[in-house]
Amino acid sequence: MKNKAPLALMEQLIMLLVFALAAALCLQVFARSGSISRRCEAQAFAATAVQNVAETVKHHHGDLSALTGGSDTNQVLIGYDAQWQETAPENAEYLILVTPEETSLTGLGKASVTARTCAGEELFTVAVCWQEVRHE
Numbered sequence: 405m406k407n408k409a410p411l412a413l414m415e416q417l418i419m420l421l422v423f424a425l426a427a428a429l430c431l432q433v434f435a436r437s438g439s440i441s442r443r444c445e446a447q448a449f450a451a452t453a454v455q456n457v458a459e460t461v462k463h464h465h466g467d468l469s470a471l472t473g474g475s476d477t478n479q480v481l482i483g484y485d486a487q488w489q490e491t492a493p494e495n496a497e498y499l500i501l502v503t504p505e506e507t508s509l510t511g512l513g514k515a516s517v518t519a520r521t522c523a524g525e526e527l528f529t530v531a532v533c534w535q536e537v538r539h540e
Contacts, residue, residue, distance in 0.1 A: 449488040450498065450519035450527035457482065457500055458517045458532040465537050466513040468502060479503050497522055511536045 457471065464470040471480045483496025493499060498521055505514045513536050518529040 446498065446521070447527050450500075453484065453488060453498075453500060454517050454519045454528045454530050457502060458515075458530050461502060461515055461517065462532050462534045465534050466504065466515060468504070468515075471502065498527070505531075507533075 460470060461468065468478070468480045471482065480502040481493045482500040482502075483491045483493035484498040484500070485491045485495070486497045488498065498519060501516075501518050501520065503516045503518075505516055507514045512533060514531060514533045516529065516531055519527040521527065
């Protein structure tokens with residue numbers, strides 16, 4: 405009768421290898437979860453900030469000077485720090501860009517509001533439309 409110890413040892417080594425591979429995969433997922441969580445948090449804050457800016461643009465019928473404090477401009481850039489507090493665009497971690505767009509319909513205004521990281525990664529975008537005010 406042959407000794408079955410080498411077979412049992414081989415089985416144990418294969419089980420240990422499978423466990424090590426599973427542990428390595430779990431460790432990679434755990435390591436990436438922090439960056440995924442930060443990105444999701446930034447997207448949630450970006451969605452709120454973009455919606456607030458879009459509603460302001462809509463309320464003022466596309467008058468972007470309401471966002472800039474009076475200066476007339478065709479495009480607005482708003483900066484936010486890491487805690488999503490408004491700051492100068494030069495010091496910002498996140499940027500919101502408001503760009504007016506042309507429409508083929510008379511009396512309809514449209515703009516695009518986009519949140520991005522400083523690296524240029526787009527977080528959230530929304531198109532906003534409003535009815536133009538006629539001064540007669």
